[in-house]
Amino acid sequence: IAEINSQVRRYLEGTLDEIDIINLRQIQEVFNQEVFNQFRVVLSQQEQEVESTLRRKYTLIDKNDFAAISAVQKAGLM
Secondary structure (H helix, E strand, O other): OHHHHHHHHHHHHOOOOOOOOOOHHHHHHHOOHHHHHHHHHHHHHHHHHHHHHHHHHOOOOOOOOHHHHHHHHHOOOO
């Protein structure tokens, strides 16, 4: 499972073109719910990393927070 997790991570990062399947047990693991959970975990981690990067680079405000939007517009930052 650790090797499949590593391959999934590299596949999602774009550094691996395909996930290698070596034996029947590995095929069963690929279709096992655990692997899909690993995809979910990896995607969640990537989302958090992107959000963290954006928060470091930009000041983010909720698009539904009209008071914050108004204040930013008045300050000429938007």
